[in-house]
Amino acid sequence: MMAKRIIPCLDVKAGRVVKGVQFEGLVDAGDPVEAAKRYDEEGADELTFLDITATHEDRGIMEDVVRRTAEQVFIPLTVGGGIRTNDDIRRMLVAGADKCSINSAAVKRPEFVREAAEQFGSQCVVVAIDAKCVEHDKHGRPIRWEIFTHGGRQPTGIDALEWAHRMESFGSGEILLTSMDKDGTKSGYALEMTRAISDAVTIPVIASGGVGEPKHLLEGLRQGGADAVLAASIFHFREYTIPQVKRYLRDNHIAVRL
Amino acid sequence: MITVVDYGSGNLRSVSKALEKVGGNVVVSAHPEDVTQADRLVLPGVGAFADCRRNLDRAQLTEPVLAHIRAGKPFLGICVGMQMLFDESHEFGVHEGFGLIPGKVEAFSKKMQDPADLKRHLKVPHMGWTPVHQTVEHPMWQGIEDMAHFYFVHSFHGVVDHQAHQLGQTTYGIPFTSAVGHDNIFATQFHPEKSQNNGLRLLENFVNWQL
Numbered sequence: 001m002m003a004k005r006i007i008p009c010l011d012v013k014a015g016r017v018v019k020g021v022q023f024e025g026l027v028d029a030g031d032p033v034e035a036a037k038r039y040d041e042e043g044a045d046e047l048t049f050l051d052i053t054a055t056h057e058d059r060g061i062m063e064d065v066v067r068r069t070a071e072q073v074f075i076p077l078t079v080g081g082g083i084r085t086n087d088d089i090r091r092m093l094v095a096g097a098d099k100c101s102i103n104s105a106a107v108k109r110p111e112f113v114r115e116a117a118e119q120f121g122s123q124c125v126v127v128a129i130d131a132k133c134v135e136h137d138k139h140g141r142p143i144r145w146e147i148f149t150h151g152g153r154q155p156t157g158i159d160a161l162e163w164a165h166r167m168e169s170f171g172s173g174e175i176l177l178t179s180m181d182k183d184g185t186k187s188g189y190a191l192e193m194t195r196a197i198s199d200a201v202t203i204p205v206i207a208s209g210g211v212g213e214p215k216h217l218l219e220g221l222r223q224g225g226a227d228a229v230l231a232a233s234i235f236h237f238r239e240y241t242i243p244q245v246k247r248y249l250r251d252n253h254i255a256v257r258l
Numbered sequence: 259m260i261t262v263v264d265y266g267s268g269n270l271r272s273v274s275k276a277l278e279k280v281g282g283n284v285v286v287s288a289h290p291e292d293v294t295q296a297d298r299l300v301l302p303g304v305g306a307f308a309d310c311r312r313n314l315d316r317a318q319l320t321e322p323v324l325a326h327i328r329a330g331k332p333f334l335g336i337c338v339g340m341q342m343l344f345d346e347s348h349e350f351g352v353h354e355g356f357g358l359i360p361g362k363v364e365a366f367s368k369k370m371q372d373p374a375d376l377k378r379h380l381k382v383p384h385m386g387w388t389p390v391h392q393t394v395e396h397p398m399w400q401g402i403e404d405m406a407h408f409y410f411v412h413s414f415h416g417v418v419d420h421q422a423h424q425l426g427q428t429t430y431g432i433p434f435t436s437a438v439g440h441d442n443i444f445a446t447q448f449h450p451e452k453s454q455n456n457g458l459r460l461l462e463n464f465v466n467w468q469l
Contacts, residue, residue, distance in 0.1 A: 001373060002388040002430060003407060040454065045387055071275050076409060076452050096271045098452065121305030123383060123411045173383060173411075202368050204381045227381055255374065257387045257407040 003257040004221050004249070005045040005228035006242060007206060008235045010035055012081075013053045015061040019233050029236045033068045039235065040073040042242040045257060047073065048101070048176075048230060051081030052151075059088075063095045070096020080128055080176070084112075086119050093124065101126040101176055104149045107156055110170060117171025126206075127172040131160040131193060132180040142192045152180035160193065161200050168201045175201065176230065179209040186212025186233075194224030206230050214240060214248045221254055260465065261296035263323060263339075264288040265313045269451075273302050273336070276451040280462035293322035297331060298464065302451075303338030307347040307363065307414070310338045311355070324356060327443060332467045335445030340438060341416055343445055349414050359438050359445075360419035370431025383413045384430045390437065390448065391427045398425075398444045398463045406456045408448035410436070415447060442469050 010017045010032050017029040029035070036047055047069075051062045059082060066079055079092045080101030089100045106113050106127055117125045130152055135144035145160035164175055177197055179190030189207045198205040207226035211217060217229045234240050246256045260282045262274050274284045277300070285292055293299065301323060303310045314320050327333050335343055344355040347363035355363070365382075372378040389405040415434040418424050425444065426437030436447045444464070450457035 002384070002386045002410075005386050043454075070271055074272070074276050074279070074451060074458060075454050076411075093269055094271065096269065096275070098269055098272070122413075123304055123385070174385065199378070202379065202382055204383070204385050225375065225378070227386070 001255040003045065003255050004226075005206075006217070006245060006249075006256070007046045007048055007228055007230040008035075008039045008044050008242070009048040009050060009208070009230045009232045010236075011050050011052050011232060012062060012065060013051075015065055017236065018052065019236055032065050033072070035236070036069045036073050036077075039242060040075055043246065043257065044075060044242050046076040046078065046228070048078040048080065049097075050101075051079070053081075059091075063091055066092060066095040066097050078126055078176075080126070086116055089116055089120055089124070093120065097124075099124045099126050099174070101128040103128040103130065106167065107147060107149050107158065110166065113167055113170040113172055117173070122171045122173035125172050126174045126176050127167040128176040128178065129160060129163060129167075129197075130178045130180050131190075133190070133193065142190070145190075145193050145196075148180050152183070161196060164197045164201050168203050172203060174204045174206065176206045176208055177226075182210030183208075184233075185210050188212065188216040189220040189224055189226075189229075191219055191223045194220060194226050198225040198227070204228060214245045217245060218249055218252050218254065221249070259296055260284050260298040260300060261292050262286045262300045262302065263293060263314075263319055265310070265317045265319055269304070270302060272451045273300060276458060276461050277465065280458055280465055282461070282465045288317055288319070290318050290322045293319060293326060296326060298334070298467075299323065299326045299331065300334045300336065300464075301339035301342070302336045303340075303342065304411075305338065307338055307341055307349040307355075308351070308353045311342060311353060314342070320356075327358065330442050330469065332464065332469060333443050333445075334464050335443070336451070337412060337447060337449060340445035340447055341414065343438065343443065344416050347414065358443065359416065359423050359440075361417050361423070363414050363416050365414050366431065366434075380431045383411055385411045387453075388428050388430055388448075392437075393424050393427050396425055396439075396444070397467055398439075398460060400463050401459050402456050402463075408436075408446070408450065408453040408456060410448045412447060 133142040204227035207220035211231035428436035
């Protein structure tokens with residue numbers, strides 16, 4: 001059976017790994033290439049770099065980080081943050097990335113996703129969706145979510161479910177779904193949202209935002225129906241190692257690669 | 259010298275870096291003469307079949323690639339680089355392949371039941387780490403455990419006419435052929451350059467493959 005993917009995410013700012021709480025209060029967490037090597041050795045299934053500065057001059061730094069990582073790490077690598085044109089994608093692929101994740105640029109101009117998929121293939125186009133709950137039912141259960149951009153500060157009024165459908169039809173090969181309500185809280189994924197989107201599309205969905213312990217990964221895969229789970233701080237600060245998390249999932253009857 | 263054929267498709271850097279890591283002397287090239295001079299040839303490929311085929315033709319690389327294979331020198335195809343060996347592909351219309359592996363390339367159904375959740379369908383593309391059953395003994399499988407995980411990302415898969423050409427099999431909703439070949443040809447649907455230690459071992463086996 002295909003293994004569920006465990007994906008450590010590295011937020012990179014000016015060539016250093018950083019980690020914040022709900023997009024604020026950044027803490028330095030080391031060299032991204034060293035971190036990537038460690039995760040590869042531990043058996044991570046894939047890696048994601050998110051460039052959270054993404055100013056023009058820092059783009060070159062990120063390319064260099066990707067280049068040095070790809071020389072030593074032989075698992076799939078996704079790069080996101082500031083990807084706005086096919087040329088941005090091409091540069092990251094040439095540096096050694098396998099996939100690029102597109103967020104704000106897709107919201108600004110959805111056609112970009114189609115153009116990227118046509119030029120490079122759907123397999124390397126990930127659409128990152130940052131969403132917040134905007135409506136609950138009478139029992140307090142979340143039932144509707146909207147897309148936010150600019151690190152969760154900018155509402156767009158776009159319904160997350162409709163957006164996921166649209167991005168799939170435009171050729172996105174995968175969806176990276178982050179809950180802005182949960183990110184950095186360590187209280188677990190937004191399970192209702194993850195399940196709703198994962199059931200609505202036929203492409204893989206990566207759950208993101210809110211992991212504080214291995215149980216949350218299990219919930220994201222089981223209740224959330226995610227195809228892959230992404231986490232940052234629990235791995236960075238050595239609270240849990242990848243093998244520890246994978247053994248826990250295996251013991252709970254989730255197919256993993258050990 | 260190992261030549262990785264560059265026809266504008268995919269992440270050639272991962273392929274070349276992985277081959278270098280296991281001791282290969284690698285050239286990534288779009289020049290027909292580098293293909294002709296290669297002792298060993300790697301044909302990668304990501305994206306759509308027709309685009310790959312067209313770009314290869316346009317770069318005038320198809321003939322040197324076929325000549326290398328006909329000369330009996332070691333050849334490794336990866337992903338669409340494997341699919342192009344078949345007679346034809348049904349991705350966005352019917353497109354002709356090299357005809358070196360009798361059979362065709364077909365799409366995964368989007369109605370395959372998810373064994374982990376019977377109420378759901380399996381996602382397509384098949385994207386992730388899935389075990390590969392080695393259906394034959396082969397020097398390329400040396401040192402790799404049967405049912406080892408390899409990394410896949412694809413929506414189409416090859417269907418062989420002759421069972422003898424299947425070298426590996428994987429189950430994703432249905433059993434499908436995940437490695438093919440005969441004589442000096444070995445080709446995989448999965449990405450060895452992205453499959454960590456198992457993938458590196460397979461590439462090392464290719465570097466050392468004696469025919």
